Amino acid sequence: MLNSYITEYRNSLVNVAFRITDDKAAAEDVVQDVCLSIFKTSEQFRGAASPKTYLYRIVINRSIDYVRRIKRTKNIFDFLSYEQNSDESRPDFIEMKDLAKRLLSSIPHEFRVPLMLAEIDQLTYEEIGDVLNVSLNTVRTRIFRGRERMRTEYRKLGIES
Numbered sequence: 659m660l661n662s663y664i665t666e667y668r669n670s671l672v673n674v675a676f677r678i679t680d681d682k683a684a685a686e687d688v689v690q691d692v693c694l695s696i697f698k699t700s701e702q703f704r705g706a707a708s709p710k711t712y713l714y715r716i717v718i719n720r721s722i723d724y725v726r727r728i729k730r731t732k733n734i735f736d737f738l739s740y741e742q743n744s745d746e747s748r749p750d751f752i753e754m755k756d757l758a759k760r761l762l763s764s765i766p767h768e769f770r771v772p773l774m775l776a777e778i779d780q781l782t783y784e785e786i787g788d789v790l791n792v793s794l795n796t797v798r799t800r801i802f803r804g805r806e807r808m809r810t811e812y813r814k815l816g817i818e819s
Contacts, residue, residue: 663709664693670779671717677774678721678767680759684728688720711788714775718789722767761811769804776801 664671668689675685692713707715762770772790775781781789783797790797 663713664696667710667713671713674714674774674779675717675721677762677778678718678771679724679728680763684724685721688724689717692716692720707788711785714781714789715791718771722771725767757815761808764811765804765807769800769807772797772800773804773808 671689671692672685675688676682679685679688696713696716762774765773772786775786775789776783783794783801786801787794787797792800
């Protein structure tokens, strides 16, 4: 049963994983890992949540785990080589995209994930609550606080929202 939902939502799942990991290959790996684990344990799905929210929840959790694992192993040389290879002649929209990524990455996961699900994936607050297994009021609060933190980060950079 879940296999057909994986096929249907695969692109969306990869997009969610990509926004958390900020690495296309890692996002594909996370979704592939989720697919394999679903195939092995599909009988554990009880149907308490919709298949879509169940899959989103697993992908989000695995993506966050991936980021935590990478942060532990990342070293300063990776950062320096990235900065040295950056191209100064990029168009403004790419710079804004990079700025948005930096701002989003500065927000804790508990606020970033609901904000991304609401703003980028256009999920309803109820769907976000199901995906994250939190109450509707918690979703509202986390999105509000995520937006507030984004505004604070913008102001730190001298940009008004």
